[in-house]
Amino acid sequence: MSILIDAESTFIIQGITGREAVTMTRELLDYGARVVGGVTPGRKGRDVHGVPVEDTVRALTEQMRVDGSIVAVPPAFAADAVLEAIEAGVKLIVVVTERIPRAQVARAIEYASQEGARIIGPNCLGVISPGKSKMGGIGGAADATRRAFVPGVVGVMSRSGGMTTEIANALSEAGLGVSTAVSIGGDAMIGSTYAELMPLFEADEQTQGIAIYSEPGGPMEAQLAAHMAEHGSRLPVVAFMAGRFMDEMPGMRFGHAGTIVEGRADTTADKIARLEAAGIAVAERIEQIPALLRERIEGAA
Template sequence: VGGTSPGKGGRDIYGVPVYDCIRQMNNRDGIDASIVVVPPAFVKDAVFEAIDNKIELINIVTERVPRRDTVEILCLAEERGARIIGPNSLGLISPGKTKLGMIGGPAEDVRKAYQRGYVGIISRSGGMTTEIAFSLTIKGIGQSTCISIGGDPIVGSTFIDLLPLYQKDPCTKALLLFCEPGGTMEEDLAEYVAKNGLQLPIIAFVAGRFADKMPGVRFGHAASINWTGINTFATLFKSFTLPIIYLHFNEYTHILIV
């Protein structure tokens, strides 16, 4: 539809018109989604503008957004009925239907990594979203919708937020999660599953076991850095033992199956 950048309105980038703001777009009422790629200090203003113009799906690619700004964004989004994916998210894709953001990279690589099918993917890592999809694709297993939810300490859509959507989706027959230390998202999901049960089989890949063996060394996304000591691999894995049966493949990798 178009791009926005204050002071650069009137330009044309590969056939895509550039505007100073969303309000200048003649067809703004037909905009379904917005991708936010601006420096962290400007993310809040960019997202507020999108929400004010009634855009209901917003993908924030920028990482390390100030947490206070993220909280304010999520409060406004909840008030206005908007869905936030990110911060620190590469986007989402429904193979053969639509793609939002930079997930999967160039179109040729996307076609190699993703194929239409019935397995949903929710991942805290953008790169691992595509890696997991490709691992499924080469085995002939297609994907329904794959979402990179973001690696910042606070994100707009968590595992629990998205799980009901997948459970209602007739195109999704199973769900695969990529989990990592940092935050309480996995523990929250485990408690939710134990309390409410599931309508879909869930496979969860838990990364980061080696990190517990290297105290004082920080790995991964901003979430794992900011929450160091609160959610280690050991505590994360323990939280899954009640609702989930696990298969131990090697000292670095665990596959958890509900």
């Protein structure tokens, strides 16, 4: 099994005629993903690598089943693109666009919640269920993706798109592999947090452990720790916390828009303490994650 997507998932790309989206389309098709259409207003009748282009999302959803949409449009139009997809009945939206105004992101997330849809991102690389499908630019070219993301038993969640691949590669080389990996997004406000995705992994029989890449700033680690403390988990969880040096640099940003340390609760020291108190092991280096997970998975068997 997997979460969010599988081999039968069909999806579209909004903004498909943009330069980066054209490349993404080729990579997705080469991986075997079922990209069934694209949307760029005014470009109806064209195609991108054989994928038909329409002016609106509804023009596609009225013709075929569309399980998800990748939003790859400029920041000024991205929130409206998300709303359009949800209004047309799409239930999974992966937003790769960054620098979307926070108020617009909040509006899109609220609307998605009302309509029973899920947003991944913004400012993310997407989702992959290795050997089945992927949505977004995660992993890059198909051959590189297959090398880094080997099907396996560990779910991956990461605020960094690039580090999603680094962790997956480490897990694959160690023989554990990946069930589903989610690049959740590096912005301060995102559609799906660690805590919100945990129940999906809990319900997935393929997943036997969780690897998390985290960064300073934001409340997501505290939310995950609270979730684990309240609900527990059948899955051992190992996290890596980047940017420990930032504890001495309050107010500075590290990497992503969401990594701004605004108070003690945002520091790496506080986050590590919260995670460990909730039973989550914290690795000091990325390469330690596979061994820590293997030890805990075997101990739980």
